[in-house]
Amino acid sequence: MCDEDVPADDQLRRSFTSLWEQLAPIGRAPSGGYRRFSWTPADLELREWFTAQAAARGMSCERDRNGNLWAWDGEPGPGAVVTGSHLDSVPDGGAFDGPLGVVSGFLAVDLLRARGVVRSRPLAVVDFADEEGARFGVACIGSKLLTGALDPDRARSLRDEDGTTLAEAMQRAGADPALLGRDDAALARIGTFVELHVEQGRGLVDTGQPVGVATAIWPHGRWRLSFRGEANHAGTTRLADRHDPALPFAATVLAARELAARAGAVATVGRVQVTPNGTNAVPSLVEAWLDARAPDEATLSAVVEQVTSAADRAAGEHGVRLDVVAESATPVVGFDSALQDRLARVLREPPRLPTGAGHDAGILAEAVPTAMLFVRNPTGVSHSPAEHAETDDCVAGVEALAAVLADLVRG
Amino acid sequence: MCDEDVPADDQLRRSFTSLWEQLAPIGRAPSGGYRRFSWTPADLELREWFTAQAAARGMSCERDRNGNLWAWDGEPGPGAVVTGSHLDSVPDGGAFDGPLGVVSGFLAVDLLRARGVVRSRPLAVVDFADEEGARFGVACIGSKLLTGALDPDRARSLRDEDGTTLAEAMQRAGADPALLGRDDAALARIGTFVELHVEQGRGLVDTGQPVGVATAIWPHGRWRLSFRGEANHAGTTRLADRHDPALPFAATVLAARELAARAGAVATVGRVQVTPNGTNAVPSLVEAWLDARAPDEATLSAVVEQVTSAADRAAGEHGVRLDVVAESATPVVGFDSALQDRLARVLREPPRLPTGAGHDAGILAEAVPTAMLFVRNPTGVSHSPAEHAETDDCVAGVEALAAVLADLVRG
Numbered sequence: 001m002c003d004e005d006v007p008a009d010d011q012l013r014r015s016f017t018s019l020w021e022q023l024a025p026i027g028r029a030p031s032g033g034y035r036r037f038s039w040t041p042a043d044l045e046l047r048e049w050f051t052a053q054a055a056a057r058g059m060s061c062e063r064d065r066n067g068n069l070w071a072w073d074g075e076p077g078p079g080a081v082v083t084g085s086h087l088d089s090v091p092d093g094g095a096f097d098g099p100l101g102v103v104s105g106f107l108a109v110d111l112l113r114a115r116g117v118v119r120s121r122p123l124a125v126v127d128f129a130d131e132e133g134a135r136f137g138v139a140c141i142g143s144k145l146l147t148g149a150l151d152p153d154r155a156r157s158l159r160d161e162d163g164t165t166l167a168e169a170m171q172r173a174g175a176d177p178a179l180l181g182r183d184d185a186a187l188a189r190i191g192t193f194v195e196l197h198v199e200q201g202r203g204l205v206d207t208g209q210p211v212g213v214a215t216a217i218w219p220h221g222r223w224r225l226s227f228r229g230e231a232n233h234a235g236t237t238r239l240a241d242r243h244d245p246a247l248p249f250a251a252t253v254l255a256a257r258e259l260a261a262r263a264g265a266v267a268t269v270g271r272v273q274v275t276p277n278g279t280n281a282v283p284s285l286v287e288a289w290l291d292a293r294a295p296d297e298a299t300l301s302a303v304v305e306q307v308t309s310a311a312d313r314a315a316g317e318h319g320v321r322l323d324v325v326a327e328s329a330t331p332v333v334g335f336d337s338a339l340q341d342r343l344a345r346v347l348r349e350p351p352r353l354p355t356g357a358g359h360d361a362g363i364l365a366e367a368v369p370t371a372m373l374f375v376r377n378p379t380g381v382s383h384s385p386a387e388h389a390e391t392d393d394c395v396a397g398v399e400a401l402a403a404v405l406a407d408l409v410r411g
Numbered sequence: 412m413c414d415e416d417v418p419a420d421d422q423l424r425r426s427f428t429s430l431w432e433q434l435a436p437i438g439r440a441p442s443g444g445y446r447r448f449s450w451t452p453a454d455l456e457l458r459e460w461f462t463a464q465a466a467a468r469g470m471s472c473e474r475d476r477n478g479n480l481w482a483w484d485g486e487p488g489p490g491a492v493v494t495g496s497h498l499d500s501v502p503d504g505g506a507f508d509g510p511l512g513v514v515s516g517f518l519a520v521d522l523l524r525a526r527g528v529v530r531s532r533p534l535a536v537v538d539f540a541d542e543e544g545a546r547f548g549v550a551c552i553g554s555k556l557l558t559g560a561l562d563p564d565r566a567r568s569l570r571d572e573d574g575t576t577l578a579e580a581m582q583r584a585g586a587d588p589a590l591l592g593r594d595d596a597a598l599a600r601i602g603t604f605v606e607l608h609v610e611q612g613r614g615l616v617d618t619g620q621p622v623g624v625a626t627a628i629w630p631h632g633r634w635r636l637s638f639r640g641e642a643n644h645a646g647t648t649r650l651a652d653r654h655d656p657a658l659p660f661a662a663t664v665l666a667a668r669e670l671a672a673r674a675g676a677v678a679t680v681g682r683v684q685v686t687p688n689g690t691n692a693v694p695s696l697v698e699a700w701l702d703a704r705a706p707d708e709a710t711l712s713a714v715v716e717q718v719t720s721a722a723d724r725a726a727g728e729h730g731v732r733l734d735v736v737a738e739s740a741t742p743v744v745g746f747d748s749a750l751q752d753r754l755a756r757v758l759r760e761p762p763r764l765p766t767g768a769g770h771d772a773g774i775l776a777e778a779v780p781t782a783m784l785f786v787r788n789p790t791g792v793s794h795s796p797a798e799h800a801e802t803d804d805c806v807a808g809v810e811a812l813a814a815v816l817a818d819l820v821r822g
Contacts, residue, residue: 091687200647231795235767236611276502384642
């Protein structure tokens with residue numbers, strides 16, 4: 001049968017599945033999760049996919065100075081309605097975090113065209129570079145450079161685990177790192193930004209709704225704790241003679257959980273590097289990264305202060321030196337309340353909810369009216385191969401995004 | 412002035428310094444320590460150095476089926492007196508652990524010749540392959556294969572962090588892994604084995620003596636603890652919904668220290684691998700290696716049992732699964748008491764002391780009469796770039812070894 005005979009919902013479901021299957025093999029790890037790190041071959045393949053999607057729709061496609069990709073429906077220009085997200089992943093991340101927003105953006109463009117929506121503004125789909133920060137340790141690099149929130153000199157000199165700088169990685173991929181930095185011309189074109197994203201908790205599960213509107217992003221940050229002790233032989237060094245940095249590190253992992261729980265915040269130590277990391281060697285150095293988030297900035301500061309104090313005390317007990325570096329700190333982001341209300345009206349009052357996760361939308365919100373839509377995550381699991389969303393919910397997300405974009409491009 | 416005018420002690424000191432300086436640059440890491448892992452380019456360079464030392468002395472040199480190098484003074488044959496140690500290192504290890512025994516072996520051969528000692532037995536210097544187990548996770552691979560304590564099929568399939576098997580690594584280095592296994596012909600030649608080694612604790616410091624005789628090696632082992640939780644987003648997953656394996660892991664690090672201290676044993680967690688090891692990801696897996704040692708086997712078993720029980724309880728509290736694998740367990744080694752007494756007589760009753768460190772001598776002791784000499788370590792620091800021994804003490808070690816070997820090759 002030809003497409004005209006297929007119910008609209010089934011057509012959209014088919015289109016969604018088709019795009020989803022194109023992305024499925026790219027950057028897939030043996031775990032079943034994804035390792036789509038910026039400027040790697042997997043990332044370049046994703047960028048080619050984006051460019052091909054734009055071309056297939058007759059949308060003009062450009063890479064801006066900061067490596068973000070833009071697909072334009074209509075002439076690029078001021079007041080544009082922009083949607084999109086990112087295509088990169090955390091190590092062994094899920095399929096939905098990021099790509100769902102980009103795929104939904106292209107499908108929403110298709111729906112608007114199929115429904116004959118008359119635009120009075122240009123519409124764009126964007127793929128922001130390196131949202132997860134998995135390779136160079138700083139999140140939202142593309143959107144932060146765009147808005148000026150990240151210094152281009154600092155960005156260029158960020159190094160990955162192999163010692164490759166972002167500048168070198170961009171050059172190898174054929175991009176010019178000399179152009180990095182706040183891009184007023186690109187920013188001036190954005191009238192409104194709406195990012196659709198899979199929810200990363202169970203907020204929508206509790207409401208029974210497939211789509212919600214974001215209210216705010218919790219303030220959050222990353223702190224690197226370096227515990228410096230003294231390397232030694234694990235068999236022959238008396239316990240009393242040791243300066244073992246693994247001990248205050250372990251105490252800190254437990255303290256972080258306890259103190260965050262008491263404060264209604266979250267704190268995680270999910271990344272650790274031990275030197276020399278030998279079975280029969282007392283380590284000389286344990287580096288650990290604390291990720292902490294809280295409903296408000298005062299709570300976040302208090303929790304981080306308490307955790308680093310506990311780490312300091314534990315380090316002192318073992319003759320270990322502690323250095324703490326704040327690698328990033330992002331203040332609370334409250335999304336534009338007029339825009340939230342407008343989305344809520346269009347979508348007939350869906351649930352509204354905050355999130356503990358950072359997003360490019362959180363960076364854009366500092367510069368332009370910005371909103372987010374969340375799609376239900378049945379388990380709440382994210383940053384994991386097991387991250388999932390039902391196809392019905394993804395289709396509902398595309399419909400909601402299309403309704404919101406239709407409203408915005410008309411106005 | 413020519414060598415004849417130099418006091419004997421100064422000549423030996425010069426010879427020692429000269430050999431030591433030849434080894435100093437090989438496999439040196441930016442830390443100032445060494446990364447001399449088996450069958451890597453650094454290891455091959457050390458093997459070439461060994462071969463050149465044998466050649467310079469007119470000693471025949473052979474690599475046995477298990478990759479151990481032998482330099483022979485006299486025709487290889489039964490009843491031989493063998494000395495030596497290993498040239499590989501732990502990650503960022505010190506210069507002395509291993510190489511001091513090999514260098515001292517060659518210098519002792521020189522002294523015996525200079526002093527006209529008449530041998531009634533052949534004498535050999537040996538370099539055992541991969542004593543530290545830094546690359547393939549099993550210690551004393553060369554000596555264990557020689558005596559049959561390590562199954563050759565298991566050895567061939569051991570993998571390094573990059574997934575390379577020992578068999579592949581040997582093949583790339585031009586050695587035939589098909590030959591691995593108990594080597595009765597090589598074993599039958601060894602009459603006595605004496606290993607000189609830098610002390611790895613402060614036992615000799617307390618006695619004020621530069622050289623001591625080993626009594627025993629504490630029983631010791633390595634256990635791999637795998638804590639399997641659930642990967643998740645560090646920002647959006649409620650603490651109550653998490654199965655974070657970092658928490659029971661941390662509790663285990665602290666428990667191991669506490670329980671070992673109570674038992675008069677030592678326990679160390681110096682090696683950790685976190686998956687996926689991302690700052691904003693609750694880990695799915697934390698693998699940790701427990702190194703534990705005690706004066707006797709009952710105490711060791713009790714400590715390991717208590718630590719794994721504590722780990723199990725902590726894992727249960729967090730909905731995390733724990734698997735424990737004993738990767739190696741070495742029973743107590745008491746060195747041959749008649750041989751100990753003979754060495755003590757020759758050296759005029761030096762201090763006798765046990766050690767918590769495993770050695771090739773501990774493996775050989777199961778097959779042939781074996782003894783060890785320790786050279787004073789002023790700080791007790793080992794498995795660290797800061798590992799040190801005074802040159803005067805190293806020279807005293809060579810003299811002691813030469814005296815012992817002279818006594819043994821005559822008898």
